[in-house]
Amino acid sequence: MDEKDLPVLYRPLDRTARIIQLLLIVPLLLSFVEPLWRVSLRAPQYPDGLYMDIYSYKLEGGNDGQDINEINELNHYIGMQRIERDAFADLDWIPFAFGILALLALRVAAIGNLSSLIDLTVLSLYVSVFSMFRFAYREYVFGHNLDPHAAVRIQPFTPVILGTKQVANFTTSAMPQLGSLLVGLFVIGLMILTARQFFAARSKTLHA
Amino acid sequence: MSRTKIGILTVAGLAIVAMVACRGGRQAGRPSASVESLMKARGLNEADVVAALKTYTPTGKPDEYYMFASGGHSGQVLVIGVPSMRILKYIAVFTPEPWQGYGFDDETKRILADGSPKGKALTWGDSHHPALSQTNGDYDGQFLFINDKANARVAVISLKDFNTSQIVRSDLIQQDHGASAVTPNTEYVIESSQFATPLGNTYAKLDNYEQQYRGAVIFWSFDRDKGRINKEKSFAVEVPPYSQDLASSGKLASDGWVFINSFNTEEATGGTREGKPAIESGASQSDMDYMHVINWRKAAEVAASGKAKPIKDLRVIPMQTAIDEGILYFIPEPKSPHGVDVTPDGKEICVSGKLDTHETIYSFEKIKGLIDAKTFAGKDRYGVPILPFQQSIRGQVEMGLGPLHTQFDGKGYGYTTLFIESKVARWSLSDLKVIDKIPVHYNVGHLSIPGSDTEHPDGKYLVALDKWSIDRFMPVGPLLPQNLQLIDITGEKMQLLYDLPIGLGEPHYAQMIRADLVKPWAFYKPVGINPVTHDKDPFAVTSEKEARMERRGDGVHVYMTAIRSHYVPDQIVVKQGDTVHIHLTNLEQTKDATHGFAIDSYNINLSLEPGKTNNVTFVADRPGVFPFYCTEFCSALHLEMAGYLLVEPKGGTESSAAVR
Numbered sequence: 001m002d003e004k005d006l007p008v009l010y011r012p013l014d015r016t017a018r019i020i021q022l023l024l025i026v027p028l029l030l031s032f033v034e035p036l037w038r039v040s041l042r043a044p045q046y047p048d049g050l051y052m053d054i055y056s057y058k059l060e061g062g063n064d065g066q067d068i069n070e071i072n073e074l075n076h077y078i079g080m081q082r083i084e085r086d087a088f089a090d091l092d093w094i095p096f097a098f099g100i101l102a103l104l105a106l107r108v109a110a111i112g113n114l115s116s117l118i119d120l121t122v123l124s125l126y127v128s129v130f131s132m133f134r135f136a137y138r139e140y141v142f143g144h145n146l147d148p149h150a151a152v153r154i155q156p157f158t159p160v161i162l163g164t165k166q167v168a169n170f171t172t173s174a175m176p177q178l179g180s181l182l183v184g185l186f187v188i189g190l191m192i193l194t195a196r197q198f199f200a201a202r203s204k205t206l207h208a
Numbered sequence: 209m210s211r212t213k214i215g216i217l218t219v220a221g222l223a224i225v226a227m228v229a230c231r232g233g234r235q236a237g238r239p240s241a242s243v244e245s246l247m248k249a250r251g252l253n254e255a256d257v258v259a260a261l262k263t264y265t266p267t268g269k270p271d272e273y274y275m276f277a278s279g280g281h282s283g284q285v286l287v288i289g290v291p292s293m294r295i296l297k298y299i300a301v302f303t304p305e306p307w308q309g310y311g312f313d314d315e316t317k318r319i320l321a322d323g324s325p326k327g328k329a330l331t332w333g334d335s336h337h338p339a340l341s342q343t344n345g346d347y348d349g350q351f352l353f354i355n356d357k358a359n360a361r362v363a364v365i366s367l368k369d370f371n372t373s374q375i376v377r378s379d380l381i382q383q384d385h386g387a388s389a390v391t392p393n394t395e396y397v398i399e400s401s402q403f404a405t406p407l408g409n410t411y412a413k414l415d416n417y418e419q420q421y422r423g424a425v426i427f428w429s430f431d432r433d434k435g436r437i438n439k440e441k442s443f444a445v446e447v448p449p450y451s452q453d454l455a456s457s458g459k460l461a462s463d464g465w466v467f468i469n470s471f472n473t474e475e476a477t478g479g480t481r482e483g484k485p486a487i488e489s490g491a492s493q494s495d496m497d498y499m500h501v502i503n504w505r506k507a508a509e510v511a512a513s514g515k516a517k518p519i520k521d522l523r524v525i526p527m528q529t530a531i532d533e534g535i536l537y538f539i540p541e542p543k544s545p546h547g548v549d550v551t552p553d554g555k556e557i558c559v560s561g562k563l564d565t566h567e568t569i570y571s572f573e574k575i576k577g578l579i580d581a582k583t584f585a586g587k588d589r590y591g592v593p594i595l596p597f598q599q600s601i602r603g604q605v606e607m608g609l610g611p612l613h614t615q616f617d618g619k620g621y622g623y624t625t626l627f628i629e630s631k632v633a634r635w636s637l638s639d640l641k642v643i644d645k646i647p648v649h650y651n652v653g654h655l656s657i658p659g660s661d662t663e664h665p666d667g668k669y670l671v672a673l674d675k676w677s678i679d680r681f682m683p684v685g686p687l688l689p690q691n692l693q694l695i696d697i698t699g700e701k702m703q704l705l706y707d708l709p710i711g712l713g714e715p716h717y718a719q720m721i722r723a724d725l726v727k728p729w730a731f732y733k734p735v736g737i738n739p740v741t742h743d744k745d746p747f748a749v750t751s752e753k754e755a756r757m758e759r760r761g762d763g764v765h766v767y768m769t770a771i772r773s774h775y776v777p778d779q780i781v782v783k784q785g786d787t788v789h790i791h792l793t794n795l796e797q798t799k800d801a802t803h804g805f806a807i808d809s810y811n812i813n814l815s816l817e818p819g820k821t822n823n824v825t826f827v828a829d830r831p832g833v834f835p836f837y838c839t840e841f842c843s844a845l846h847l848e849m850a851g852y853l854l855v856e857p858k859g860g861t862e863s864s865a866a867v868r
Contacts, residue, residue, distance in 0.1 A: 066797045073772055073798070077845070151773075151845055 034179035079150025265292035280713025283333025302333025309815035323375030334358040345663040349725035355387030379520035404449030443511035460554035496540035547613035560611035615660035617667020658720035732819030745821035747791035763787030778851030804839025831857035
């Protein structure tokens with residue numbers, strides 16, 4: 001990094017950037033009340049389908065929660081561990097991580113400079129990608145940790161993470177939901193803001 | 209419907225069918241079959257195609273109406289979708305029914321026992337007249353009532369789960385043709401005796417018929433909140449031994465009154481070997497019988513005031529009290545009447561004289577005027593005041609041969625079955641003239657139009673309940689099915705649409721209700737519901753962790769769960785002579801995930817719909833090994849949904865493995 005750029009990193013953010021920064025906290029907080037991901041199953045016997053919504057802190061089955069029971073009922077034939085809140089330890093820390101990001105964002109908006117904005121952006125990206133990775137890993141564990149005494153023995157598999165996959169008579173699909181879009185809005189917003197600030201500041205410095 | 213309309217409909221229909229046929233043909237790579245050639249090949253005419261288009265209901269498409277038809281000798285109720293005429297359920301009512309586990313678990317055994325005379329378990333019924341519950345004179349879709357003519361029983365069916373929840377029977381009467389009918393807010397379910405007997409069934413010689421034999425009209429008090437008939441609040445009115453029939457409740461103008469036919473004012477009792485006429489001719493001697501006009505609101509007040517006297521298990525208003533209090537009046541009605549039906553506006557009462565060619569239309573306004581002015585033509589032999597016939601009627605409809613029952617479409621028409629003619633007549637309520645007749649096949653008894661006995665009939669379809677089918681179906685030996693015929697009554701001419709054979713019993717009467725008025729449960733929710741009380745069963749367990757076995761003072765209690773595809777516990781070991789109480793809960797909350805539970809050779813067979821708890825008690829009196837299994841094909845591993853009941857012999861030498 002060029003030496004003369006350094007002061008830019010430590011210069012306080014301008015007024016517009018602070019306001020945008022403050023506004024970006026709203027979608028992040030709203031993501032608590034919206035599901036992040038939906039896993040759904042469809043089969044001839046289930047004309048209305050079954051689905052499970054994953055929130056940042058809880059699981060919610062369709063049909064007043066009954067769909068998760070039904071999914072578990074079906075999964076017990078292949079010896080899959082029961083899907084329940086306790087089996088998703090990640091949902092214990094994700095809300096805290098999101099909360100910390102919100103607090104840091106508030107701090108950046110109040111007293112931040114480009115440097116702290118970059119830190120926040122990188123941290124937010126890391127939390128989102130890491131959560132996604134954990135979700136994929138959790139799915140892998142569910143599909144590979146099958147009871148050897150189950151009635152139906154199948155090849156270990158990774159349930160669908162994104163997109164659609166046929167498992168026996170079920171068309172399963174997993175798709176991001178509004179919650180993920182809200183988190184995405186926060187992260188992408190931060191990235192654009194960072195880029196804008198960085199290039200604006202640099203061009204200013206270069207022309208100074 | 210006009211000829212042009214039928215033509216247009218047919219052409220439209222043919223076009224659709226042709227399109228489908230062409231597409232289908234192309235897909236299958238076969239030459240396209242035109243509708244005409246299909247019609248030719250199957251020998252169908254245009255009317256047949258129209259009838260098919262009006263009734264054919266593709267897969268997944270629900271019907272417009274529920275029809276509840278009595279199941280006759282089966283003692284059941286049939287649930288039929290209209291216009292497809294697909295049979296949806298046989299509701300078990302008066303007889304044990306294996307598929308529904310009815311009469312096998314403790315609760316439904318108790319329902320059947322409550323409705324049985326003391327010391328006699330009844331294993332058949334003759335279900336006759338269904339009646340849907342009403343609120344403000346219209347169907348509310350909550351309950352259905354039906355009677356067993358043979359044993360004078362009345363049942364309550366909940367339309368939440370389409371299951372019988374109660375059967376009542378009084379020792380007062382022996383037999384009831386005249387049930388069920390309800391008052392406009394289902395305050396009472398009305399049941400009348402047909403054959404007169406000494407009330408309470410004490411012994412009396414037939415020679416003493418006039419002195420000691422009586423009929424009774426029972427008003428069963430219905431508690432809507434509990435969904436049960438309250439016997440203590442119910443009462444009866446003593447009436448002469450004239451063979452009373454099905455009641456029709458007054459509404460609007462005639463609210464508070466009921467109208468009941470009688471057909472044996474001759475008091476015939478048979479005795480052909482002693483030179484007396486058979487009942488059939490003895491009861492048909494007089495030109496007039498008596499319609500009973502009963503002020504039920506007044507009767508309820510009189511019963512509440514303590515003027516009713518208990519006979520066996522019911523309070524009865526004596527005949528003389530009914531006369532003195534202005535509860536009971538007679539009006540002559542033409543020969544051997546069968547049906548009495550109040551018009552939707554409550555202003556008129558239509559009576560069919562079985563052996564008379566007329567339908568007589570009585571005016572309630574005139575009847576009320578005569579009663580208020582005490583204008584009587586005389587009294588019958590028991591002192592009941594008789595209103596003058598000519599002054600009570602608005603007129604008569606020249607109907608045809610053997611008029612039996614009448615229904616209304618709410619558009620100004622009455623529809624009356626003509627048993628002897630094998631026809632249904634449509635007639636105008638305004639000018640009392642028959643305007644159309646349609647042949648039915650054959651010997652039609654009752655007929656049904658949705659909401660006919662309410663303030664707002666919904667006259668789109670009519671179903672004729674034919675007693676004979678003769679040549680309508682493939683032969684199945686000498687016992688022929690009954691025939692339910694669906695008729696479209698929206699057009700200028702009635703059109704026969706469909707024949708539904710019933711090979712189960714003789715459906716007497718049916719009621720139809722718009723499908724959206726009935727809101728049944730998909731399953732019992734939450735887990736552990738008792739199907740009779742619709743409350744949480746005290747013995748329910750709601751998870752496999754709670755499943756257990758306990759030996760208590762009254763025997764071994766097994767708290768058991770069922771879910772695809774296993775029971776917990778799946779091994780039960782008891783000692784010979786143990787009383788075993790199984791409390792089985794289906795943990796499922798998925799539509800149609802019903803499990804069964806049958807124990808080999810112990811005559812135990814339960815049906816556990818999702819969320820239901822059933823209790824069954826039996827004495828393990830025979831030692832041995834008795835597998836139990838799920839009788840519903842619940843899942844791919846249904847055959848594996850099983851377990852063992854072991855009954856250790858008395859005095860066995862091995863160390864006991866039985867429940868401690």
